[in-house]
Amino acid sequence: MKATDRLVSIFCSIDDPRTMKRFMKEVFSPSEIEDISKRWKVMEMLKRGIPQRSIAEKLGVSLCKITRGSKVLKTGGSVSKRMLDEQTSRR
Secondary structure, eight states, X not given: OOXXXXXXXXXXXXXXXXXXXXXXXXXXXXXXXXXXXXXXXXXXXXXXXXXXXXXXXXXXXXXXHHHHHHHHHHSTTOHHHHHHHHHHHHO
């Protein structure tokens, strides 16, 4: 089994948010967690229809990262889009 597959399996086995947060802090550096969090925030903002340049200015990320997120959300069968839709419906 590849290292990525093992990591995915571990992520899937953690069902408690506090445990997940602790695990992430143990495995990832603070800057890696910040980067992942910003990427998700980009997706959330795109989903809400916020213009890409506004997102770049507010979060201090490149337009390339934002464009990548936009493409993901436009891709059929996107897991990220489905997760954002579910997140929105729970609010």
